[in-house]
Amino acid sequence: MTKYSKPSIVKISNPLYTKHGSGAQSYHPVRDAIEGVAVDELVKKYGSPLFVFSERILRQKYQEAKSSIESVYPNVQFGWSYKTNYLNAICQVFHDEGAIAEVVSHFEYQKARALGIPGHNIIFNGPYKPEAALEQAISEDAQIHIDHFDEIADIESIAKRLNKKVKVGIRINLNCGIYPVWSRFGFNLESGQAWAAVRRIAQSKDIQLVGLHSHIGTFILDPHAYGRAIDKISQFMRETESLVGYNLEFLDLGGGFPSRSSLKGVYQPPEVVVPPPQVYAEAMANGLKWLTTRKNMPKLIMELGRYLVDEAGFLITSVMADKLLPDGRRSYVLDAGVNLLYTSTWYKFKIEIEKEPTGISEPSILFGPLCMNIDIVDEAILLPRLERYERLILSPVGAYNVTQWMQFIQYRPAVVMINEKSETRIIRRAETLDDINRMENP
């Protein structure tokens, strides 16, 4: 007997459709479990929406990236990019794997310290480092990467006060043939600004330059951009060492490796356009060779974020309503929207359904729960007719969403980690009214 499903009608406008209608019986990916734990069990235990992280994938990604870079350069240190996802449990996994902390604000610095990371294992980046943050970082021997001339002055002033010579790196921005050029962070190479910074620090009694840092951008799909960047930085490093008269201790190439996510406007799937880390490593190999011949081989620091965490994150969301739009499109209201999916502006998530699809698929639009017109999770997706309370599993969502999510109208949901034995635990509980009200005075 036919199982009931809501009536559906779809206009056949695609020439690939045949008289048998097979074209509309579109395949749709199904996922009924995450890391061996049933989606149904997760929702019944922790509610919906729900962020779910896989510890196995976190570790696998870290080890894969680390071994790739180490295959071309032996002295590698990873710094976990806190801003990508600074949930304590996520940071702990990467620290357990051997990463130090890479932070870009006083808040992140304090979070790393609260996790027990000593100052000398914290890289402090970013364009805004308040004096209190710099003072703490300097007194705790953190590795500060200077962003601008005012920061040089701030550090000198604090160093004098603390009677301390401060070892620093400088961040450099450069054109390595990709667009956009991230020119707002650090000192520009081509204009001579970076060289000016080196000369300025070289004459300082309070600061010693010990490393160079470059972060060319995000979701870099061209591995050779790193090779070109290394060529330029290497030349600059030689000139710097010639001026200061000693070898620098580290070269930090930042992050920017892409995850297997679909950037909007890129029409081929991530499996086609996103190179694996080994390809990036090979693109960097030639430029790094000269460093391996030196007596004191400098440390190569990588600050990968998105690549390490994005694919480990899933968001389970439930269909709360089914609505026909005036233009005939099917739409669904989900319990998760742009409030939880900040990156939906730039990325089109893989959307899996929990149950095997039946019946025909129709063009659909997925709305979030906000009373805001912009709250659209996917504006054009072919979906079988979904039932109320049916779950969708969105991925990859591990990067930036649980740091940039909003407490707007809705509470932020729980986050769960599944370990390598398929055991689950809450790593951040769902928010409550008390959490919000605690910060307010009537």
Added chain:
Amino acid sequence: MSEINHLNLSKNGLVFDPRTGESYQLNPIAQKIIVLFQSGKTSEQAAKLIADEFHISLEQAFSDILEFQVQLSIIGLAS
């Protein structure tokens, strides 16, 4: 909904509208509803039959049929 009597409905769920030359694909429930409408049943009568056959509430069947009628109207198959 006698205005949909002109639609040609095939057994595999395809509907052809000879007035416009357009074709549509239906799921099995939508097929049943079209057949019921073409046999002269009202929305209320069709809802009762669907509810009984599929063991769903009359309210749900009626809501779904009313929305389906709106969809038929939006895509130009019924006025």
